[in-house]
Amino acid sequence: MEPSNSAEASVGYLVYEVARAFRRRFEDEARRHDLTLPQWRALAELARKGGVSQVALAGAIDADPMTVSGILDRLEKRGLVRREPDPNDSRAKIVRLTDDGLALYDTAKAVGVELYEFAVLGLSPAELDAVAHGLTRIRNNLNGPRADQKEDA
Amino acid sequence: MEPSNSAEASVGYLVYEVARAFRRRFEDEARRHDLTLPQWRALAELARKGGVSQVALAGAIDADPMTVSGILDRLEKRGLVRREPDPNDSRAKIVRLTDDGLALYDTAKAVGVELYEFAVLGLSPAELDAVAHGLTRIRNNLNGPRADQKEDA
DNA sequence: GGCATATAATAAGCTCGCTTATTATATGTA
DNA sequence: TACATATAATAAGCGAGCTTATTATATGCC
Numbered sequence: 001m002e003p004s005n006s007a008e009a010s011v012g013y014l015v016y017e018v019a020r021a022f023r024r025r026f027e028d029e030a031r032r033h034d035l036t037l038p039q040w041r042a043l044a045e046l047a048r049k050g051g052v053s054q055v056a057l058a059g060a061i062d063a064d065p066m067t068v069s070g071i072l073d074r075l076e077k078r079g080l081v082r083r084e085p086d087p088n089d090s091r092a093k094i095v096r097l098t099d100d101g102l103a104l105y106d107t108a109k110a111v112g113v114e115l116y117e118f119a120v121l122g123l124s125p126a127e128l129d130a131v132a133h134g135l136t137r138i139r140n141n142l143n144g145p146r147a148d149q150k151e152d153a
Numbered sequence: 154m155e156p157s158n159s160a161e162a163s164v165g166y167l168v169y170e171v172a173r174a175f176r177r178r179f180e181d182e183a184r185r186h187d188l189t190l191p192q193w194r195a196l197a198e199l200a201r202k203g204g205v206s207q208v209a210l211a212g213a214i215d216a217d218p219m220t221v222s223g224i225l226d227r228l229e230k231r232g233l234v235r236r237e238p239d240p241n242d243s244r245a246k247i248v249r250l251t252d253d254g255l256a257l258y259d260t261a262k263a264v265g266v267e268l269y270e271f272a273v274l275g276l277s278p279a280e281l282d283a284v285a286h287g288l289t290r291i292r293n294n295l296n297g298p299r300a301d302q303k304e305d306a
Numbered sequence: 307g308g309c310a311t312a313t314a315a316t317a318a319g320c321t322c323g324c325t326t327a328t329t330a331t332a333t334g335t336a
Numbered sequence: 337t338a339c340a341t342a343t344a345a346t347a348a349g350c351g352a353g354c355t356t357a358t359t360a361t362a363t364g365c366c
Contacts, residue, residue: 036322063323064324064325070322071322
């Protein structure tokens with residue numbers, strides 16, 4: 001009945017469970033900062049890169065532009081982020097942390113880092129590398145073309 | 154595109170990307186059946202187990218009861234699923250596939266299976282096992298308390 | 307029996323992730 | 337110059353995942 005140690009749950013399911021568990025746990029611990037995981041990721045990216053356009057931000061945090069627009073709406077409403085016109089492209093907006101945003105990120109930044117370290121406790125660097133290697137392969141497979149279909153028209 | 158073969162992203166990020174890529178890809182291919190991944194998972198579980206309560210279903214597909222309630226609302230509205238009173242507990246409802254639900258699952262069942270096989274192409278059984286092992290550990294860490302965990306060899 | 311507590315399902319309401327469509331601007335090309 | 341096409345951001349709307357709260361029933365304990 002119980003799975004043996006070689007019959008672990010399928011990787012497909014595990015990936016889903018881990019992603020969910022990580023988000024749940026993160027938001028549990030980031031509650032006192034009132035930050036969701038995607039919001040934290042956006043702040044982290046802005047803290048690293050300074051001002052970026054929304055498409056660039058979307059690319060950096062692997063999210064879709066519409067999703068980023070919504071996340072920024074909420075962060076902007078709280079005064080954590082600012083949207084400025086792009087002087088080189090009047091369709092685009094440059095997103096920046098406000099002082100409040102930077103301050104909040106500075107105090108919340110450890111949450112993600114420490115949670116990650118906690119999550120991988122008990123795994124050797126080699127084991128972790130094996131996981132990274134396998135997941136990278138899977139990601140690339142999934143983002144690539146499918147064997148039984150054409151390259152687009 | 155890719156920085157290099159060995160400079161992989163952090164496992165935290167990879168898990169998120171893979172989960173997202175898998176869902177996106179699945180729903181792309183299951184569009185002709187008008188099924189989302191969580192809906193497919195619910196149907197799969199019901200096809201395997203027959204009638205189960207909603208909490209049991211939630212446990213089986215690693216979802217929260219409120220989420221399951223919503224998924225079942227949509228499936229029931231399409232006549233794929235039926236909620237019957239539980240004779241042993243009048244708070245509970247037993248969920249079952251209808252004939253239509255079973256028929257749809259039979260035709261859609263291959264989608265998930267084949268996509269999974271496609272996703273892990275190029276990984277040896279040993280590599281895949283290493284991924285499963287690492288992810289299991291991470292999941293257990295994240296679901297456990299701020300201490301060491303037990304389960305899994 | 308009576309009462310506190312736990313549990314099953316749902317309601318309301320939020321964020322996120324997505325699709326499709328719209329508006330405004332940029333850019334390439336004839 | 338004019339026109340076709342591409343791109344940046346947003347609007348509307350849906351499914352999913354979550355929280356908090358409510359209703360109904362079950363269960364444990366005195």
